[in-house]
Amino acid sequence: MLLGVWEKFLANVKLRRTVVLLVIILVLYLMKSMMSLILLTFIFTFLVLSLNKTIRRHVKIPSRLIIIAVYLLIISLLYFAVTIYLPKLFTQTEAMAKYVINFYQNPDTDTNAVMRYVNDYISNSEITAQMKNGVTLIFKYLTSVGSMGFTFVVSLMLSFFFTLEKKEMYHFSRSFLKGPFAWFFQDIYFFAEKFVNTFGIVLETQFIIALVNTTLTTICLAVMNMPQLFSLSLLIFLMSLIPVAGVIISAIPMSFIGYSVGGTNYVIYIIIMLLVIHSIESYVLNPKLMSNKTELPIFYTFAVLFVSEHFLGMWGLIVGIPIFTFVLDIIGVKPIRSKKRKLKLKKDRNLREDGKN
Incomplete structure (x- = not known):
């Protein structure tokens, strides 16, 4: 009887995969x-393999040579970052914090009514207490920078060995697909393939968009002669990895510093600049880079970010949307494609039908 139940379980693919997925979630928990x-190793591995694939598409160079060159470049950049730019980053971050503190402690006498109202509102509301809690949280994360640095180095090393021995890893992993428990590893392979095709690609897209946003914003801030440019550009890049909400979060310190440098006019310039760059992201980059992925409404985006931050902490703000996209793919929710993509598919279908006729 038990044997019959077990065979029925193995034959029921949907139930079997659901159980395997729950086991994976439990193990990850x-x-x-x-x-x-785990996340850093996956991100490094995916980005390096994608870069390797892109380079080999244009230049026929051995994969191992490309991978070694990429990691040597990363190590060189890390060395310069730690020895040269890290002290500068701490100095500029301290100066940036002083700008924000001076904004509240010593407001200009000619501050207009709107800015006075905002200042009074913040002073008389719970936002100040929330900001103090936020500062405490930031210091908590800063104190763990040592352990995070160790995690970063280990994940970089693991991703290096994985990418360097990609073929060996592939052949060895294939051996798990044979034997009495082959069904279990086949289902894991099924989810892993979907995970890479959704989570990895969406994360890569977020990374590219963050680079473009950071470059454009930093150029604009440099033209405006804004101080602490290196610290601000790093903040903008990290916030750009957070969909939608990152723009709002990064706007706050930029507005404070802009006001201390050029008054209300600079605040208006910064808001206009962010609106223009966000429009470029929404109407140019997102349709081009994510035309075949689910484009979530803003409400869903914020809801997913809040839930993922609750369960995954700061990582949830970065990987929440890719994980949600992966879940949509698993449950069979079809992506919302752009109109241009729909027209192209319809045109291709018509051409095939005409060819048959």
């Missing part, structure tokens, strides 16, 4: 203390 290591 038990390994939540290593989540940073």
Whole structure:
């Protein structure tokens, strides 16, 4: 009887895969203390393999040579970042914090009514207490920078060995697909393939958009002669990895510093600049880079960010949307494609039908 139930379970693919997915989620939950290591290793591996594939598409160079060159470049950049730019970053971050503190402690006498109203509102509301809690949280994360640095180095090393021995890893992993428990590893392979095709690609897209946003914003801030440019550009890049909400969060310190440098006019310039860059992201980059992925409404985006931050912490703000996209793919929700993509598919279908006739 038990044998018959077991055979029915193995034959029921949907039920079997649901159980396997729950097992994977349980294992990841038990390994939540290593989540940073797992995610960073995956991100490094995926980005390096994507870069390797792009380079080999244009230049026929051995994969191992490209991978070694990429990691040597990363190590060189890390060395310069730690020895040259890290002290500068701390200095500029301290100066940026002083700008924000001076904005509240010593407001200009000619501050207009709107700015006085905002200042009074913040002073008399719970926002100040929330900001203090936020500062406490930031210091908590800064104190763990040592462990995060160790995690970063280990994940970089693991991703290096994985990418360097990609073929060996592939052939060895294929051996799990044979034997009495082949069904279990086949289902894991099924989810892993979908995970890479959704989570990885969406994350890569967020990374590209963050680079473009950071470059455009930094150029505009440099033209405006804004101080602490290196610290601001790093903040903008990190916030750009957070969909939608990152623009709002990064606007706050930029507005404070802009007001201390050029008054209300600079605040208006910064808001206009962010609106223009966000429009470029929404109407140019997102349709071009994510035309075949689910484009979430803003409400869903914020809801997913809040939930993922609750369960995954700061990582949830970055990987929440890719994970949600992966879940949509698993449950069979079809992506919302752009009109241009729909027209192209319809045109291709008509051409095939005409060819048959």
